[in-house]
Amino acid sequence: MNKLILGRYFPGESCIHHLDPRAKLLAGFYFIFVLFLANNWQTYLLLWVFTLFVMHLSGVKFRTYLRGLRPLIWLILFTVFLQVLFTAGGEIYVDWWLVTISEFGLINGYYIFCRFVMIVFISTVVTLTTKPIDLTDGINSLLRPLALLKIPVAEVPLMLSISLRFIPTLLDETQKVMDAQRARGSEFGEGGLVRQMKTLVPVFLPLFVCSLNRAEELANVIEVRGYQANEKRSSVRQLIWQRKDTLCILLMILLTVGLILLRKEGGAH
């Protein structure tokens, strides 16, 4: 229950911890975008060097990142597998019924694997080094232009911080209900698939009931304390854009330039 790494904050003093959350969020999303510029081994090498460098800067152990990757590894391998089996082109190694393993397929599979892993690593860097509350502030600040389109962005940070706040509470609650049902003879993770699914009902139902009750209570409390939706609000924590944040964005631009220079012209797989 406590094994989830993605979305968890690790306190630290690294230079990445001290970056403005907006800079980190922008850089993180931008990185996913520039990943698609890479199309040969030189560009992937550059991206790997960048990713590992950033991970090293964060001061969090490499092992922790690998643990963050673990829950997603099957999804990634599945996608890679499909890519390898169903891409044709180049030299063909195996050709059997619908399945072909070709040179391009293997290369593409490898590239996709790299992309996935790098996306997971970089987003883990962002969440590991940013306090949830800073993350919400950052998202709020970045979403502000959307208010011009009459989208109620003021409620987004409240929603986000409430959901983040209640994750640990919900995990505790899950543990408690599971213990209670175990005491009544439930066995989790035993028997066939259907039996395992059946044991989940006595856990999920109480959790739903309890979450719904809590949501209603919380809504009442918020209202009683005079919260008004869509009001202009000031913030206790001010986000200040500093030189190092500009530097971070510049580094991303540099990475883009590097990728464009190293990239194979017009040769997309």
Next chain:
Amino acid sequence: MVMQIIFERVTAEYELGPIRSQLVLQSVELAIKSGTFTAVIGHTGAGKSSLLKAMNGLIVPIEGKVHIGDTIIKPGKNKRSLKMLRQKVGMVFQFPESQLFAETVEKDICFGPLNFGVPLKKAKEIARTVLEQVGLEPEILSKSPFSLSGGQKRRVAIAGILAMEPDVLVLDEPGAGLDPKGKKEILSIISALHHKRGMTTVLVTHDMDDVAMYADDVMVMEKGQIVIHDKMRKVFSDLTQLELFHLDVPEARRMQMKIEKDTGVKLPKICLTVEELADALIEVGLA
């Protein structure tokens, strides 16, 4: 059935996060005689709930052994004995109504017995009996547990545990959050069942009046250890010891001390309940 509870130098920890874990029980030694009613008191975080969980195999010790009757829980995997243990030991959690899930009260009460392989027909019979034992009408068997009042939900949840026909009953503050009347009723139901079925009962509570009313023995816990384990009357007689652990005395006992201090009259015995105090006051002619 003889169901003594013995802990042999039991140490247990609780996982707090990916890195941190905390020792919740530190080489606990205890022996609870079969058929006794034991109250566990102590401050928040002293390890009372963990002690109960260890009795039900929800916490497996990292060192030492737990004997419940002839079942033994050792460090490591005990799949077989855990299942046996949980059938013998009924555990009522804090706010047990949060474990209710089924569409009807009957199905919820039958959940435990069915898990332990009792046939459906027998389970339904048991449901009727235990519902009566907790003082509810059989009409509510077909109702949804979510439509009941707080006190009724609590009783249904406790009935769900009793339906497993345990020989040992461990309860974690069964009266918490109920109104005084509801709380009193729950505890007297438990006490009555304890005597009727000859169960070994362990009750965690913060209310010293409950301890004085129902318990034979008292265990005081602090920092994951049992610091006092004695007869109830003996524990409440030794005021210096209680003060050492910042524990309260029952209301009647406090009143007795105040009366003795103000009037200078020494009452003939230590009074722990209102009835005892009244009798003692009449005896010395103060009332």
